[in-house]
Amino acid sequence: ETGVTQTPRHLVMGMTNKKSLKCEQHLGHNAMYWYKQSAKKPLELMFVYNFKEQTENNSVPSRFSPECPNSSHLFLHLHTLQPEDSALYLCASSQEGQGPYEQYFGPGTRLTVT
């Protein structure tokens, strides 16, 4: 595997389900990110982890819970979601410390909440 991988690629879940999204980066980076991409909206940054420490939480509802066990893996735990949470969830990674801070993205998980 190379780059940034995400599983599953598609997920359909009911509002009472609990599921998790997984992201893995094979680039040796030290920062990872979760973004939400909805139709006709700019990408929304949800969470940032730098050296496994969460450094940003952009007022994300508590029904989204991130976990970063090490600098290569990132999870997004989902529970009691709402239909408006249906979107493409993108994971990214970067090497922080010195520019240019390019972020590399995974293919995304298309989430549908029914």
Added chain:
Amino acid sequence: AQTVTQSQPEMSVQEAETVTLSCTYDTSESDYYLFWYKQPPSRQMILVIRQEAYKQQNATENRFSVNFQKAAKSFSLKISDSQLGDAAMYFCAYRSPNYGGSQGNLIFGKGTKLSVKP
């Protein structure tokens, strides 16, 4: 706060022709980075080109080049000899450097959907 504006929601270009996508940004910083990302229908976001604000020379990557006008806060992307595979959403993004313990974040525009006609 920094903002990124892409004023063209959709653009169209004939195959083999040249097209320019616009991007403007607002910032009070003097040191920053700018990027163009491409997101084809398969949805994998791919970095196309980057520009460091301290560099006066415009970045070029094969058929992709930028026109970076720092004073005007403009960062347009030119695609030469357009190909069918260039059809995608293109996002302009701004990133400030890290200061002390604070990490800058990537700020995206809303994107421009580029269609390529055969």
